[in-house]
Amino acid sequence: MSEAKIITRLLSDTPDDLRQAADLLRAGELVGIPTETVYGLAADALNGQAVARIFAAKGRPQDNPLIVHIAAVEDWAPLVQAVPDEARRLAAAYWPGPLTMILRRSGRVPAAVSAGLDTVAVRMPSHPVAHALIRASGCPLAAPSANRSGSPSPTDAARVMEDMDGRIAAVVDGGPCRVGVESTVVDLTGCAAGGRPRLLRPGGVTATQLEAVVGPVEIDPAVTGRLAEGVAAASPGMKYKHYAPAARVVIVRGTPEDYAAFVNGRAGQGVAALCFEEDRGALRVPCVSYGRRDDPASQAHSLFEALRRLDEQGIRTAYAACPSAEGMGLAVYNRLLRAAGFEVIDVNGQTTGS
Ligand code: AMP
Ligand code: MG
Numbered sequence: 097m098s099e100a101k102i103i104t105r106l107l108s109d110t111p112d113d114l115r116q117a118a119d120l121l122r123a124g125e126l127v128g129i130p131t132e133t134v135y136g137l138a139a140d141a142l143n144g145q146a147v148a149r150i151f152a153a154k155g156r157p158q159d160n161p162l163i164v165h166i167a168a169v170e171d172w173a174p175l176v177q178a179v180p181d182e183a184r185r186l187a188a189a190y191w192p193g194p195l196t197m198i199l200r201r202s203g204r205v206p207a208a209v210s211a212g213l214d215t216v217a218v219r220m221p222s223h224p225v226a227h228a229l230i231r232a233s234g235c236p237l238a239a240p241s242a243n244r245s246g247s248p249s250p251t252d253a254a255r256v257m258e259d260m261d262g263r264i265a266a267v268v269d270g271g272p273c274r275v276g277v278e279s280t281v282v283d284l285t286g287c288a289a290g291g292r293p294r295l296l297r298p299g300g301v302t303a304t305q306l307e308a309v310v311g312p313v314e315i316d317p318a319v320t321g322r323l324a325e326g327v328a329a330a331s332p333g334m335k336y337k338h339y340a341p342a343a344r345v346v347i348v349r350g351t352p353e354d355y356a357a358f359v360n361g362r363a364g365q366g367v368a369a370l371c372f373e374e375d376r377g378a379l380r381v382p383c384v385s386y387g388r389r390d391d392p393a394s395q396a397h398s399l400f401e402a403l404r405r406l407d408e409q410g411i412r413t414a415y416a417a418c419p420s421a422e423g424m425g426l427a428v429y430n431r432l433l434r435a436a437g438f439e440v441i442d443v444n445g446q447t448t449g450s
Pocket of ligand 2: 249
C-alpha cells in the first residue's frame with residue numbers, strides 16, 4: 097500500500113503540542129513518540145485502520161505483531177483475557193518501565209495488532225511524554241520502533257524524521273532515549289498451565305531481574321542464535337534481519353589486544369571499528385564507538401546511533417568489539433548479532449555465522 101506524501105509536523109513536549117499529538121492519535125493518525133527504550137511509531141491500538149497504517153509506514157511484515165502501550169496497570173483489562181499471577185507481580189516490580197508481557201488477547205484488540213496470534217504484547221512505559229500521550233488521547237497506543245523495517249531503531253527525534261518524514265502526521269521530540277534498546281519481551285501465556293515465563297527478547301529488564309520476581313525463566317533460543325529454516329518464531333520479530341545498517345558488520349570476539357591487532361591488520365578503504373571508548377587509542381582505522389567496555393548500559397544507550405553513523409560515514413565493513421552477553425549486555429549482544437547478520441569471528445580461530 098502506498099500513501100500520499102504528507103507533511104510531518106515536528107512537535108515539542110509543551111502541553112499545547114502534546115494536545116495536538118493526542119488529537120492526531122485520536123483521529124487515527126500516526127505519531128512518532130519518545131519512550132525510555134527507543135522512539136515508537138504510535139497509533140490508536142483499538143483502531144484497525146490506524147494500526148494498518150503503522151505496517152504501511154514502516155514497511156513492516158504483516159506477521160510481526162505490535163506492542164500495546166498503556167498508562168496504568170488496570171488499562172490492560174480490556175486488552176487481555178486471564179492475567180496470571182506472574183504478570184501482576186512483574187507489573188508491580190517493573191512497570192512503568194522497559195518490560196513487555198505477552199498475555200492472552202481479548203476480542204477488543206484488532207487482529208492486525210497481534211498479527212493474527214491469540215496473544216497480545218502489553219507494556220507500560222515510564223517516559224513522561226509517552227505516559228501523557230496515552231492519557232491525553234484516551235487510547236492504548238500500538239507502537240513498534242519508529243524506524244523503517246529492518247533499520248536500526250531511532251533513539252532521538254531527528255532519527256525518526258530521517259526514516260518517517262512524509263509518512264506520518266507528527267513526531268514529538270522528547271529528547272534522547274534513556275535505555276536505547278527495545279523493551280524486554282517475556283511470554284507469560286504458559287504460566288496458567290504451570291509453565292515457566294519465557295524470555296523472547298532481552299532488554300532493559302534483565303533475566304536475573306525477572307527471575308528475582310517470578311523464579312526460573314526460560315530463554316528462547318532465538319535470543320542468542322539464529323532460527324533454523326522453517327522453525328516458527330515465538331517472537332516473530334526475531335526472525336527478521338534486523339537493526340542492520342547498510343555497512344557489513346562483523347563481530348570480533350577476543351581480548352582488547354586481539355581485537356586491536358585483528359582490526360589494524362585489516363585497515364583499508366571503507367574499513368572501520370565499531371569499538372568501545374577504551375579501544376580508540378590502539379586502533380589505526382576510523383572508529384565509531386558504542387559505549388564503554390565494562391558498562392553495558394552505556395553500550396545499549398549508544399548502539400543504534402553508532403550503527404546509523406557507520407552509514408553516514410560511508411563505512412563498508414565495520415569490525416565490532418564483542419560485548420559481554422551478561423545482564424544488560426545480553427540485549428546489546430542480541431541486537432548486534434542481528435545487525436551483523438550473525439557473522440562472528442573468534443580471533444582464536446573459530447568462525448560462526450554466514
Ligand atoms: P518492536 O515494536 O519493534 O519493539 O517489536 C515488537 C516485538 O515484540 C517484536 O519482536 C514482536 O515479534 C514482539 N511481539 C509483539 N507482540 C507479540 C506477541 N503477541 N507474541 C510474541 N511476540 C510479540
Ligand atoms: Mg523494531
